[in-house]
Amino acid sequence: MQKKTILVISNDAIVRDMLANLLAESGFHVSLAGTGSEALKIAASAGLDYALCERFLADVSGVELKRRFHRVSPKTRVIVVSSFTVIKGSNDVLRFGSSDFILDQGELLDLLRATGEDRPPVAEPVTDDRLKNCLVETIDILVGLLEVNDPFFGGNSHITMEYARSVAEEMRLSQERIDEILVASLLHDIGKIGIKTEVLTVKKEITESEFRTIQSHCENGAKILDAIDFPWKIRPIILHHHERYDGKGYPSGLKGREIPIGARILTVVDAFAAMTANRPYRRSLTKEEAIQELHKNVGTQFDPEVVEIFTGVIEKKFYFRGVGAKPKILMVDDEVDYLTLLKLKLVNEGFDVVATDNGVEAMRLMAVEKPDLAVVDVVMPGLDGLTMFRKMRGEKSALAEIPVVFLTAKEDTALKVEALYLGAEDYLVKPVELKELAARIRNIIRRDSRQRKGASGASTGVIGDLRNLGIPDIVQTLHLGLKTACVTLKDSGGNEGRIYFENGRIRHCEAGSLSGEEAFYKLLNLQEGPFVIAHGQTTQHRTIAMDEMQLMMEGLRRMDEGKREGVPE
Ligand SMILES: [Fe+2]
Structure with a gap:
């Protein structure tokens, strides 16, 4: 039988040798590495069954190394332990750092087997909850894709859903109610399909008949969705999301608590999302101005309890850049599927995203769109990311000030060092956690705008x-x-x-x-x-x-x- 291969990665030569002996005695073919980069080189050239890795290495954390292993050697089972330390006087016992496991040889092997391929993967059961989550996420993505290219409405349904979720959770509604509200938030304006865009988006005096057409979107939406046997009662929420607390809304003139709770929540969060977004005919309000508007209409348009809860959670849970345009990101990546997904997620996170699949077009778009930041793939056919970046930073380039984050499938320390040395803001290896990417982008833009405001001529160098x-x-x-x-x-x-x-x-x-x-x-x-x-x-x-x-x-x-x-x- 062929021996299983294992790579031991530790800063400590004594620990490496000890583990090598222990594992070799147990029939493994053992390789050793002292750093993360050394480990990745070995992983790229040898098919490894296991990697046993210390949490803190000199050049990279064990958790990060595990992520990188996934790129270069996806079949390797990587086990990260907080640290290995030899206990003096013992030949076959190791202490696994702060996780405080003392393992002898047998236990160590059990650990490896327990995380190894010998154990058949357990398929997650298809439960009702899983199916429901899957359905909510599918609707979220499909609705997002319909909006994603609209500079004013892109991401609107997603953020409305997130606002509604935060209120429903804070009110401690049942999971069933919360699910209803999430789906209804995503689909609440589906009845606007068929209404001319200029009636909805151009600021002008609308006629009585145009007003009736707009009002009909609640009933139309309910009718469209009647064709689907949803596991949630979303119809009443969709139908009544323009009722007013004082009974002067439409379509039924319901009042106070006659209005379903989901619709009362949706009315508030939908109004807030609209007020804090740009429209073709006006700039957005600030968060404070929008909250003031909600308070002004408490008891007439809005449910007082919902407004109170929403204005509480909005401070804690959501990010606001302030009044005016959304931060504009240019994305260039030749992996079109990945680009679409990333664009959708960043639009949902409140960015205005311009995307292209090639470097030449990206340079043209940057000159026209003047983005706040560019996310650039390194390896692309034609104009690759680093060449593009050098051109951007070239003498007299109008693009020299645009911060750049590199995003790449390729783990390459030399490339990373070069990119950062040339002045890139960050260098991330795919797959990246999208919330983390959004947070990093926000930080860079915030820092960049602070630096511009307070520019004293001094360069801050590489960050x-x-x-x-x-x-x-x-x-x-x-x-x-x-x-x-x-x-x-x-x-x-x-x-x-x-x-x-x-x-x-x-x-x-x-x-x-x-x-x-x-x-x-x-x-x-x-x-x-x-x-x-x-x-x-x-x-x-x-x-x-x-x-x-x-x-x-x-x-x-x-x-x-x-x-x-x-x-x-
Ligand atoms: Fe509506």
Whole structure:
């Protein structure tokens, strides 16, 4: 029988050797790696059955490495443990760090088997809940696709649904009621199909007959959906979503609590979504102005309880850029399916998205659309992402100021370093978590607009996050590039540290009350958090004499030692 292959990834050579012996004795073919990049190289060239990986490596976190493994070696089962530490005096027992599992050889093998391919995958049962969720998500995507190219209504149904969900959950309605409200929110204006767009979107005096036509969308919508045997009672919500609390609404003139709760919620959140979105004939209101409008119409148009609850949750749960246009994103990716999905999700997150599948068209669109940010695929036929980026940053380019995030299927540290070094804001490997991408884009745009407002002429240099480019990579890049720069790093507590380079040599380092080598060793422990490389920034301090390689080696040795000391004997 062919031996199973396993890769052990740990900073600690002793642990690697110990695990190698243990696993080899048990019949595995064992490979070893000391860093994440080393592990990925091995994974790309060898078919691995398992990878056993420490949570904190010098260049990447174990969780991130597991994600990257999925790209280069999807069949490998990656097991991340908080850390491996050898317990002194024992030859066959390991402590798995803070997860506090003490495993002997047999238990370790059980762990591997339990997560391995030998166990047939268990299919998730098809339950009613699963089918209902699937139906809601399908409707969400289909309705989103109908709206996605509309600059004014793109994402409207999705955000209305999310607002309605937040109110219904806060009111602690039953799951069945909540599901009804979600589906009705997505489909509530389906009766507008067939009404001329200019009647709905152009601001002009409408005739009595046009007004009646608009009013008919509630009944028309209910009739259209009567043809479907929904598992939810969405008809009353769709039919009555334009009733008013004082009884002066349509189509039935229902009053107060005669109006179904779903319709009372939808009336409020639909009005808020409309007020805070641009229309062809007006700019959006600010969040505060829209809330004021809701309060003004409490008891007449709106249910007081719903308004109170909604105005409470809106502060906590939703992001607002403020009045005016949505942030505009240009996306370029030759994977058209992925591009469509990403565009839909970002539109639902409140962005205006212009998308294209090639770099040449992207350059043209950028000049016309002037986006707030570009999301660029690296590998594309014709004009690839990096060449496109260099052109954008070229001398006298009108596109030089547009922030760029690279999004790529290709995990390549050299490419990443080059992109960040050229000034890219971020570099993400697909598949990315879309909420995370949206949050990162917002942060970059916010920071960019702050920098423009307060531009004093000083360059902030390269900005990034240690999760994407670790300190060893930064040191290597600046050292080999013979750069003079100051790298500012922040930990999760907001404490700053600085590493100064002069012509590629580390000359000074500071972290809190520490300076010199000790400060460097402390900073080397940072696994995530923002960094800024300010080129040309120097200092008079000279606190480091060791060369960069010695510093790195000593720093990593101390990190290993620190972990071992944390384990009781
Ligand atoms: Fe409506």
